[in-house]
Amino acid sequence: MQAEPGVEATLRAIVKAAVDYVPGAEHAGISLVERGGIHTVEPTGHIVECIDQLQYDLHEGPCVDAIAEHETFxxxxxxxxxxxxxxxxxxxxxxxxxxxxxxxFVTDRTLGALNLYSSRVDAFDHHTEQDGRLFATHAAIALIGAQREAQLGIAIESRDIIATAKGILMERHGIDAASAFRLLVEASQSTNVKLHQVAAWLVENRMFDRRSGG
Known part of the structure; x- marks a missing residue:
């Protein structure tokens, strides 16, 4: 799972491996905690989305309790x-x-819940639950690793965009790097737009000006 490139690919690998690895599991999905809410990602079938949504809407069920009470159900x-x-x-x-x-979870951070479903009564026994707990531990480590790699990639990309925008302003106005950065910050504050978005707008429009001969 840790070899998968990107968060989405890692999530897909987790749910596929869960169905393959955990005896009795017919369907699997991950309920991800993001921005104060819970939503289902990479379900193996529509039934997973349906059952998960019932829990979100009703505010009860093993998935929401696993997240809230930090237990396995x-x-x-x-x-x-x-x-x-x-x-x-x-x-x-x-x-x-x-x-x-x-x-x-990883340390004290809850990422969400791994949910396994079956159409059979008593499809999961105690031994299966223990094996699945080991799998869930590995899944959480793989997921947090993929999320951190994605965040690092965004940070590096933002830094490069800001550096390019500073270079454009330095060339255009004949100013030093500190003054160019101050202009970007002032533009960000006055427009209430994030700094890297202001920088990206400047770079994109500079490229457009070059293509149009401006």
Whole structure:
């Protein structure tokens, strides 16, 4: 999983490997915590999105509890599960009987939850739960690694764009690097646009001017 390039590819590798690796798992998906909300990414089928959305809408179910309570939840017959009186019957009505949800975390940071689903009653036993917990640990490490690589790539790209924009201003106005950077900051503050976006706009328009002969 750690060899996959990019966050999306890593997520796809995780859910595919989960179905292949964890006995009884017919479907898998990841509920990712982002910007204060939860959403499903890279589900192996539409049923995963459907069951996950039920949990988000009803604010109950093994996925949301795994994230909120920092525990693993294994359910053998969700339709008869008293902990989730609204979600359980709704999930069973969609043909899902067994669920297994793991919190995905690194140190104290919760990334989301890995959710496994089956149409069979009691598809997951205690041994399966333990094996799946090991898998979820590796999945969390792979995911945080991919996210950090993506953030580093964005930071490097932003730095390069800002440097190019400074060079354009230095050439255009005959000023030094500090003065060029100050102009970019002032433009960012006055327009309420992020610094790297201002720099990107300047670079893009400079390229347009060159192509148009300006």
């Amino acid at each position: 294994r359910v053998g017959n969700v339709g008869a599960e008293a902990r989730w009186p609204s979600f359980g019957p709704a999930a069973a009505g969609k043909g899902i009987r067994s669920l297994l949800s793991y919190r995905l």
